[in-house]
Amino acid sequence: MKKGAFLFLILPVVLLSFGLAFGGPKDTLVIAQGVDPTTLDPHNHMETPAWNVHIQLFDTLLQRTPDIKRENLLAESYRIVNDKTWEFKIRKGVKFHNGEDCKAENFKFTFERMADPKLKLRQTVFQGVIEKVEVMDDTTFRIITKEPYPVMDAMMCIYGQPLPIKYFQEKGPAHFALNPVGTGPYKFVRWVKDDHILLEANEKYFRGAPKIKKVMFRPIPEATTRVAALQTQEADIITNIPPHLMRLMDWKGRSFVSKVPSVRVIFIAFDTTKGGPVADKRVRQAIAMGIDLKTNIKKVLEGNGVLLGSPLTDKHFGYDPSVKPYEYNPEKAKKLLAEAGYDKGFDFTINSPAGRYLNDKEMAEAAAGDLRKIGINATVKTHEWGTYMSRMYSHNHAPAYLLGWGNTSFDADFTIAPLMRTEKMLSNVSFPKLDALIDQGISTMDPKKRQKIYSDACKLIHEEVPWAWTYQQIDIYGVNERVNWKARTDERLVGFDMSFKK
Numbered sequence: 001m002k003k004g005a006f007l008f009l010i011l012p013v014v015l016l017s018f019g020l021a022f023g024g025p026k027d028t029l030v031i032a033q034g035v036d037p038t039t040l041d042p043h044n045h046m047e048t049p050a051w052n053v054h055i056q057l058f059d060t061l062l063q064r065t066p067d068i069k070r071e072n073l074l075a076e077s078y079r080i081v082n083d084k085t086w087e088f089k090i091r092k093g094v095k096f097h098n099g100e101d102c103k104a105e106n107f108k109f110t111f112e113r114m115a116d117p118k119l120k121l122r123q124t125v126f127q128g129v130i131e132k133v134e135v136m137d138d139t140t141f142r143i144i145t146k147e148p149y150p151v152m153d154a155m156m157c158i159y160g161q162p163l164p165i166k167y168f169q170e171k172g173p174a175h176f177a178l179n180p181v182g183t184g185p186y187k188f189v190r191w192v193k194d195d196h197i198l199l200e201a202n203e204k205y206f207r208g209a210p211k212i213k214k215v216m217f218r219p220i221p222e223a224t225t226r227v228a229a230l231q232t233q234e235a236d237i238i239t240n241i242p243p244h245l246m247r248l249m250d251w252k253g254r255s256f257v258s259k260v261p262s263v264r265v266i267f268i269a270f271d272t273t274k275g276g277p278v279a280d281k282r283v284r285q286a287i288a289m290g291i292d293l294k295t296n297i298k299k300v301l302e303g304n305g306v307l308l309g310s311p312l313t314d315k316h317f318g319y320d321p322s323v324k325p326y327e328y329n330p331e332k333a334k335k336l337l338a339e340a341g342y343d344k345g346f347d348f349t350i351n352s353p354a355g356r357y358l359n360d361k362e363m364a365e366a367a368a369g370d371l372r373k374i375g376i377n378a379t380v381k382t383h384e385w386g387t388y389m390s391r392m393y394s395h396n397h398a399p400a401y402l403l404g405w406g407n408t409s410f411d412a413d414f415t416i417a418p419l420m421r422t423e424k425m426l427s428n429v430s431f432p433k434l435d436a437l438i439d440q441g442i443s444t445m446d447p448k449k450r451q452k453i454y455s456d457a458c459k460l461i462h463e464e465v466p467w468a469w470t471y472q473q474i475d476i477y478g479v480n481e482r483v484n485w486k487a488r489t490d491e492r493l494v495g496f497d498m499s500f501k502k
Helices: 003-018 048-057 104-115 165-171 173-178 223-231 243-249 281-290 293-300 330-339 360-373 385-393 413-420 432-442 447-464
Strands: 028-033 062-064 070-072 075-082 085-090 130-137 140-145 186-192 196-201 214-219 255-270 305-307 347-353 377-383 400-406 467-480
Touching: 028 048, 028 223, 048 186, 048 196, 048 214, 070 075, 085 104, 104 130, 104 140, 104 165, 165 173, 223 243, 223 467, 243 255, 243 467, 255 360, 281 330, 281 360, 281 447, 281 467, 293 305, 293 360, 293 467, 347 360, 347 385, 360 377, 360 400, 377 385, 413 432, 413 447, 432 447
Parallel strands: 028 214, 347 377, 347 400
Antiparallel strands: 062 070, 075 085, 085 140, 130 140, 186 196, 196 214, 255 400, 255 467, 305 467
16 A cells, blocks of 8 residues: 555544644634744744744834745845944834834843843854844934944844733843734734734724734644645644655645745754764764765655755855765765774764754664764654753753755855854864854855855865765645645745735
8 A cells, every 4th residue: 555545534533532623713813833932032043943933023124025035024224334334224113012112222132132141042043143233213223233233234134033021021031032023914813822812903904904813823743634634624734844745735726836946955963062983973974974865855755845054055145065965975984983993983962853853863864874874873853842952051962963954045144153153052073173254254244255165165064074065955735725825945934915815
């Protein structure tokens, strides 16, 4: 019996075991992601599942359109005053969900919060960058940076969601993280942890009321259960579907598949800061050569991945097509291990989430299987997503871990700096030459000079091997036929842009 047919037969059993009813609320868009957000504080996470909830609740100064072009959102206009000064004029009359006015002072409060290292927020992009924020009047403010910061407008599509000062100060950050108030198209109703998050339309939204009145996010870790929810129309959009389940979603009159190459890269990274075999570059190179990623993409992902030679996709500024991935060469890998003094191998753990990314655990297991063939005693240890990210933020995934990174700034810095700059939040490597290039790239305004810097950085990364391998994920979504929507390359699920078919 074919795998797809077998799954089709077992789905009724899965449905009964999870208590899914046939058909969801008619006025509610139900989005099933693999995991629940770790927080609803828009400044204290680095996770796409959380971002997809936050973009319903909060606005940024700028945003990306479905075709990835930048456009103004809360900003009416902006300009570069000089290399260290950016001026933003915001829309008049915008209000937070609780009725507070959104003014320039709210942005000053927000950016000063994000730039304060003492708060230990998980978003560190503006720490060490912003010198000060000046309010010119109720609708105008300036951000003055310590050094030139060429990616400010790109970052404003992701960061800087304004906070309601009075509510935030009265209730405190812990309360806010569970009961958020923003200016976005939807208002928060409730969060039942690991069950659902319910949002309702902001009828007074400055761009007009959303077409869909309610949005619900549900965490469903198992892919077969997400597919079952789509088939029964309990869910309207489901994410990260394994390729072998696609045929079950392409169900005429009920659901369809929407696929797109995303800007998310999936990688196995090393922690070189704690010593051990991976502190030796020859070992890292051996591991890179000892994993048959091309075959694993073909078999485990059924071809739904694009092999990369650097951490960047061709959609990112700074990408260099001349940097190629390591070729699969187990014999050379064995020689490098012997040169490094590990001809008899060593124990090696690959930490991985299960269900966060497309066949993530399976890709980690395939890599471990390849490494065992070259004498490395590789095993995979999986973790629940919330636990996984807590360990990630505390740098507790040595010697290696699988992670995905969706760089929706479309600039090289937002991949290389947070993931590879010494002592950054999600970095577990330290290469002084790379640090120098990263610092040059983020303080150079000339695009041609920046491109050369990031090209050099990609070549150095290839040599030092902070990651065993990298591929670009092909995102696969299942969509209820009643929804007007198609997949975006930046993985955003924007409820305001969606509608139900009549």
